[in-house]
Amino acid sequence: MARAKYQAPKGTQDILPPESARWERLLATYASVVERAGYGLLQSPMFEELGVFQRESEGADAVRKEMYDFTDKGGRHVALRPEGTASVVRAFVQHQPTAPWKVWYATPAFRYERAQAGRYRQHHQVGLEMLGSADPDVDVEVISLGWEFLQALGLRQVELLLNTMGTPADRLAYVGVLREWLAERRGELAEEDRGKVDSHPMRVLDSKRRDTQRVTAEAPAISDHLSPESAAHFARVQEGLTARGIVFNLAPRLVRGFDYYTHTTFEFVPSLVENAQATILGGGRYDGLVEELGGQPTPGIGFGSGIERLLIACDAEAVFPAPDRRIDVFVIDVTGGTHARDLTAELRAAGIRCDRAFDQKAMRAQMKGADRSGAPFAIIIGDQELADGVATVRPLRADFGSDQQTISRADLVAHLRDALSKEAP
């Protein structure tokens, strides 16, 4: 480790087997949850022209600071994707698929920031987007899918925080009210937050500092400054979630990181994880984003979920263990390896998962490998078996019996299929 000439770059990590099996299973679980709701996989490039991610809006400085951007050999200013939504919207605008358009994705995401647990320079997200409908029932569907996904992973100690940003006009009006309100109490805020009052007043609501929180607990909430239409939208969302039996907490001070959100915003936060960066799934509606990226005005909503954080939350609840890596049989050949070579090919072609030892190791070492592989059966090919045209099938686990048998090579596949189906309870 310390002597290795190269190591994974700061803030990145290798996921080795058997841990990586959890990733495979998580992705399969996610795909199954969202595909049964009609979402299809979108594969899009991991980098885009910088403008796709960096738009003219408040907070762009912060976004830019964390962007992994560079100029390529053709002089194009590009950036590795820092999040999933913008690429999806860009693809929507480019290809103009029939709305409503429902897609899901699984992708690495890159942010140039100082790493800590649950925060990496390359992390991985699964997510989905639904473009082309402003129906609040879509909000309910999207949030429900997030909830179902977390349930499918086995997570139970998760809190759903719900808020609304209203329309851009609602938001603008509210920000004005909030800024004024905060300005009057500037001196009571934590010193570090005072500067944000003028530039990003809503960020002040999100502060983790006690002094600030004490003040903002009384701050005007956006829910009291919504237009009738926005209020109706939000009410329908809450009604839908309640009808689904999904418990949520209204969080008037929930401020999502991206500026493009309108109306519903939400986060799922695990209650057992102590980290400051705990949100495992978050998203919201972004009815102006398509237009911002050059498309026809089109409403949209989606969420992203960080795989690394999901797994941390799963660990905290001791759920979603890695599945056992399992092969069915391990071939031991003490006659030189030719038969192991041919027999493993034959078994695999027959759908039997198998492995073998290489390097012409001694019987004992090969048996050790068989044991370590977790296979319930070892197949032994030695001089005697060769002469008789048979194979010795030795059970390695009590669940599959204890007596080894001599089986003719012709019957071997059928015998193994039968034996593998007879695991004792």
Added chain:
RNA sequence: GUGGUCGUAGCUCAGCUGGUCAGAGCGCCGCGUUGUGGUCGCGGAUGUCGGGGGUUCGAAUCCCCUCGGUCACCCCA
């Protein structure tokens, strides 16, 4: 990017205020069983003590720089 903290074999870690301090457990390899694993017994290998520089007669141990982990801020998944 700011501040704190940690970094010793593949893994988890012990090494007090500098002087057999290069170790333990697990894992790995071999042998006991030249055709039988998981148990047991015996034996063995692996570290420039994250890297570089400095102080000292002498540094894993003190100082500086650097790389990486981690925690908080910031930001967010």
